[in-house]
Amino acid sequence: MLYAGPLILGFILGFIIGSRIKIYPESKLNFTLGSYLVIFIAALVTAYLIGPFPYYTDGPFASGFLATIIGLLVGKITLGRDVKEKKEIKE
Numbered sequence: 001m002l003y004a005g006p007l008i009l010g011f012i013l014g015f016i017i018g019s020r021i022k023i024y025p026e027s028k029l030n031f032t033l034g035s036y037l038v039i040f041i042a043a044l045v046t047a048y049l050i051g052p053f054p055y056y057t058d059g060p061f062a063s064g065f066l067a068t069i070i071g072l073l074v075g076k077i078t079l080g081r082d083v084k085e086k087k088e089i090k091e
Contacts, residue, residue: 018075
């Protein structure tokens with residue numbers, strides 16, 4: 001049986017957190033498509049090792065955890081906030 005509660009709440013939580021992630025230009029941190037793929041694969045392995053919630057029979061994965069990671073990535077890609085460099089005004 002598939003329970004929608006952990007999926008919906010996990011996705012909403014991940015989406016909110018993902019939309020608040022800021023990348024500062026000074027850090028020189030670049031997230032490419034490959035880095036998002038590595039994060040997703042690591043999350044898939046973690047979700048498998050955590051296992052489903054007790055009495056859930058929707059699969060061998062922690063579905064709420066996967067929904068949170070997917071929401072985090074979607075939130076970062078769609079609404080992620082970028083900090084623009086401050087330019088000094090010379091007079």
